[in-house]
Amino acid sequence: MKMDGQGKNILVTGGAGYVGSHTSLQLLLGGYRVVVIDNLDNSSEEAIKRVVQLAGEYGDNLTFHKIDLLDKEAMEKLFLSTKFDAVIHFAGLKAVGESVAKPLLYYKNNIVGTINLLETMVSHGCKKLVFSSSATVYGQPKEVPCTEDFPICAMNPYGRTKLFIEEICRDVHRADPDWKIILLRYFNPVGAHPSGFIGEDPRGIPNNLMPFVQQVAVERRPELTVFGNDYQTNDGTGVRDYIHVMDLSDGHIAALNKLFKTEDLGCEVYNLGTGRGTSVLEMVADLKRHLGRKFL
Numbered sequence: 001m002k003m004d005g006q007g008k009n010i011l012v013t014g015g016a017g018y019v020g021s022h023t024s025l026q027l028l029l030g031g032y033r034v035v036v037i038d039n040l041d042n043s044s045e046e047a048i049k050r051v052v053q054l055a056g057e058y059g060d061n062l063t064f065h066k067i068d069l070l071d072k073e074a075m076e077k078l079f080l081s082t083k084f085d086a087v088i089h090f091a092g093l094k095a096v097g098e099s100v101a102k103p104l105l106y107y108k109n110n111i112v113g114t115i116n117l118l119e120t121m122v123s124h125g126c127k128k129l130v131f132s133s134s135a136t137v138y139g140q141p142k143e144v145p146c147t148e149d150f151p152i153c154a155m156n157p158y159g160r161t162k163l164f165i166e167e168i169c170r171d172v173h174r175a176d177p178d179w180k181i182i183l184l185r186y187f188n189p190v191g192a193h194p195s196g197f198i199g200e201d202p203r204g205i206p207n208n209l210m211p212f213v214q215q216v217a218v219e220r221r222p223e224l225t226v227f228g229n230d231y232q233t234n235d236g237t238g239v240r241d242y243i244h245v246m247d248l249s250d251g252h253i254a255a256l257n258k259l260f261k262t263e264d265l266g267c268e269v270y271n272l273g274t275g276r277g278t279s280v281l282e283m284v285a286d287l288k289r290h291l292g293r294k295f296l
Helices: 018-029 045-061 072-081 096-101 103-123 157-175 209-217 245-261 280-291
Strands: 009-013 033-038 062-066 086-089 128-134 180-186 188-190 239-244 267-272 277-279
Touching: 009 018, 018 033, 018 045, 018 086, 018 245, 033 045, 045 062, 072 103, 086 103, 086 245, 096 103, 096 157, 103 157, 128 157, 128 245, 157 180, 157 267, 180 245, 188 245, 209 280, 239 245, 245 267, 277 280
Parallel strands: 009 033, 009 086, 033 062, 086 128, 128 180, 180 267, 188 239
Antiparallel strands: 239 277
16 A cells, blocks of 8 residues: 555544544555544444554554543543644444434534534644545435535435534635545445454444344344335335445545645545445345355
């Protein structure tokens, strides 16, 4: 991997999570020094330990702190201890169904937490940010694949937190052009590191198809229920654009490099996906084929 990091200090919020842990590993291998903060609400410190192991000689360049973005005092202490060159912001609650049932929880955690982060960055002169947004901000687009200039209109509280944070970022840049911000709207992350040592292992009932199917395959769950068989698709089941987590991680590294190399960047947005859909039944069939056995 090209060593673009040159010892720069990167803060990764939510870095013990699925995408955050894979991206933290790629940062280490790219020569960056990484500080991960995570409240471990839906993740485990074990993921960080495994990232350190996978990073080999670069593992010593990672530091972990259990910090919640809502804890402004802890954030202030962190920024006083380390001068950060940029921030990659993953931290946030992300279950659509839960967000509908508990909207205030999502607005407080995701939006107030992000405001705390931005305020702390401002007070310490760190004005480079990569934000983990989502294609859910497109709502129900009239055509696919989506492009970055499509109208945005989220359909649930989770999606609205992403949309609102995007708007906050745009306003922050308008008020202070010294900011450089890249908003990454990604579709459906799947897969794991080639070693299999880190991957997606959510607590409780998975909210995404791939980990649910995998848990059924290894008999952690008894069955997979497929909802809907009359969608306007080849087999009648829902279709999603799935992007491999390693490709997604590399997308974050590319965004970070652009922050450092581009003058007057502004606040830019990029989709991260394949542009190609896969149905529920196609996903199940692929896993059956690769595992070499039936499990449904």
